[in-house]
Amino acid sequence: MKPDAPAAPVFQLFACCLPVKGARRSLLCDVQRQSFQFIPNGLYEILTEHAGKTVAEIKAAYGHEYDEEIDEYFDFLLQNEFGFWCDDPERFPPIDLTWETPERITNAILDVDARSDHDYARILAELDDLGCKALEVRCFHGPTLAELRTILEAARYGRLRSIDLLVGFHPELTAEALARLAIEHQRISRIVVHSAPEGHRPPPSSTGVIFEHCTEAVSSPACCGKVHPGYFAINLETFAEAQRHNTCLNRKISVDARGEIRNCPSLPRSFGNARETSLHSALAHRDFAALWSINKDQIDVCRDCEFRYVCVDCRAYIQDGRDLYSKPSKCAYDPYTAEWHSSAEQPAALAGVQKGDPI
Amino acid sequence: MKKMEKLSGELFRPLTCDEQKRVAGRFGGGGGPVTETAVTIFETYDPAPDFTHDGDNE
Numbered sequence: 001m002k003p004d005a006p007a008a009p010v011f012q013l014f015a016c017c018l019p020v021k022g023a024r025r026s027l028l029c030d031v032q033r034q035s036f037q038f039i040p041n042g043l044y045e046i047l048t049e050h051a052g053k054t055v056a057e058i059k060a061a062y063g064h065e066y067d068e069e070i071d072e073y074f075d076f077l078l079q080n081e082f083g084f085w086c087d088d089p090e091r092f093p094p095i096d097l098t099w100e101t102p103e104r105i106t107n108a109i110l111d112v113d114a115r116s117d118h119d120y121a122r123i124l125a126e127l128d129d130l131g132c133k134a135l136e137v138r139c140f141h142g143p144t145l146a147e148l149r150t151i152l153e154a155a156r157y158g159r160l161r162s163i164d165l166l167v168g169f170h171p172e173l174t175a176e177a178l179a180r181l182a183i184e185h186q187r188i189s190r191i192v193v194h195s196a197p198e199g200h201r202p203p204p205s206s207t208g209v210i211f212e213h214c215t216e217a218v219s220s221p222a223c224c225g226k227v228h229p230g231y232f233a234i235n236l237e238t239f240a241e242a243q244r245h246n247t248c249l250n251r252k253i254s255v256d257a258r259g260e261i262r263n264c265p266s267l268p269r270s271f272g273n274a275r276e277t278s279l280h281s282a283l284a285h286r287d288f289a290a291l292w293s294i295n296k297d298q299i300d301v302c303r304d305c306e307f308r309y310v311c312v313d314c315r316a317y318i319q320d321g322r323d324l325y326s327k328p329s330k331c332a333y334d335p336y337t338a339e340w341h342s343s344a345e346q347p348a349a350l351a352g353v354q355k356g357d358p359i
Numbered sequence: 360m361k362k363m364e365k366l367s368g369e370l371f372r373p374l375t376c377d378e379q380k381r382v383a384g385r386f387g388g389g390g391g392p393v394t395e396t397a398v399t400i401f402e403t404y405d406p407a408p409d410f411t412h413d414g415d416n417e
Contacts, residue, residue, distance in 0.1 A: 038371040042362050069363040073363075
């Protein structure tokens with residue numbers, strides 16, 4: 001029975017269910033189940049401003065104008081297991097959204113093309129020293145299996161926890177060959193083959209590795225920076241990190257196809273070439289971490305978006321190249337109408353930032 | 360705009376799988392929540408896992 005009496009229990013959200021208000025609608029993120037539901041801003045208001053009140057008190061606060069809707073809201077919350085009724089909400093404190101990590105670098109991108117001349121052993125060893133946990137290797141060309149093995153061998157005894165491979169199509173990269181590769185190198189969490197003759201995505205393998213062939217060509221770093229629900233990361237780590245940090249660039253280091261060390265391969269500023277400069281030295285540069293703290297609450301438009309704590313952002317392709325706090329140009333979502341437009345504006349690189357300029 | 364909108368409105372419809380085409384796996388059936396986390400997909404892909412060979416029971 002729904003509690004309506006003055007002494008009735010109050011509704012308590014599970015600590016992992018976190019509401020986020022947007023301009024037109026809100027999001028209720030379940031960071032444990034890695035899912036979200038859209039909710040009206042009115043329900044957001046009930047969950048935040050009226051938290052700890054009984055249903056009767058909430059209905060009274062709105063002058064009984066929305067009794068039916070309020071009942072519907074609590075039915076929805078219960079049915080979707082976002083919370084529960086309780087008498088002692090003070091026993092259920094909110095989850096701590098402080099984000100901390102001991103690693104100096106948590107994630108890295110290594111770009112490779114047919115002309116790349118990386119010293120993989122050196123780069124991977126330096127990433128290890130920095131504590132890097134996740135690496136994405138992006139091959140814009142179609143590497144042979146031998147080329148891939150050269151890269152992966154450099155990571156065989158390191159501390160990486162996951163390696164994502166985004167590689168161009170090559171006839172050697174058959175599904176069977178990639179499956180064998182993933183067994184040989186169990187840090188691989190995903191292999192995406194771009195520029196493939198036909199798209200193909202089998203069910204996840206028994207090892208948990210994701211394989212995918214897609215026809216889309218990924219020929220340069222300019223293919224990155226898309227903002228789309230498929231790229232949202234609905235988990236506690238991202239949600240907490242997003243409160244104060246940039247969800248793309250924080251604790252990231254990249255080596256582009258020519259060996260230039262950057263925050264992101266798409267950003268214009270280089271902090272030296274990995275052939276002559278160690279990743280440690282680049283990281284020690286006073287400007288290297290300048291972009292790490294640009295969070296979504298500071299970015300124009302994004303600050304009004306309900307997806308802001310699950311979106312992985314992009315600071316390379318933004319609407320106004322002179323304004324580091326402008327919206328990602330490859331985001332087609334309008335939080336003021338809650339609509340996705342068919343295509344985002346044309347990418348605009350950080351036009352105001354040139355090599356050597358302080359960011 | 361009415362202050363307390365009905366949840367049945369189009370604005371609050373969960374995203375379909377097609378609208379999240381980048382994703383690679385999902386919990387349960389229908390248009391349920393989705394994830395890209397490889398470990399999670401592995402753990403939840405089998406709707407009827409054999410727990411007799413799990414952990415202490417192995």
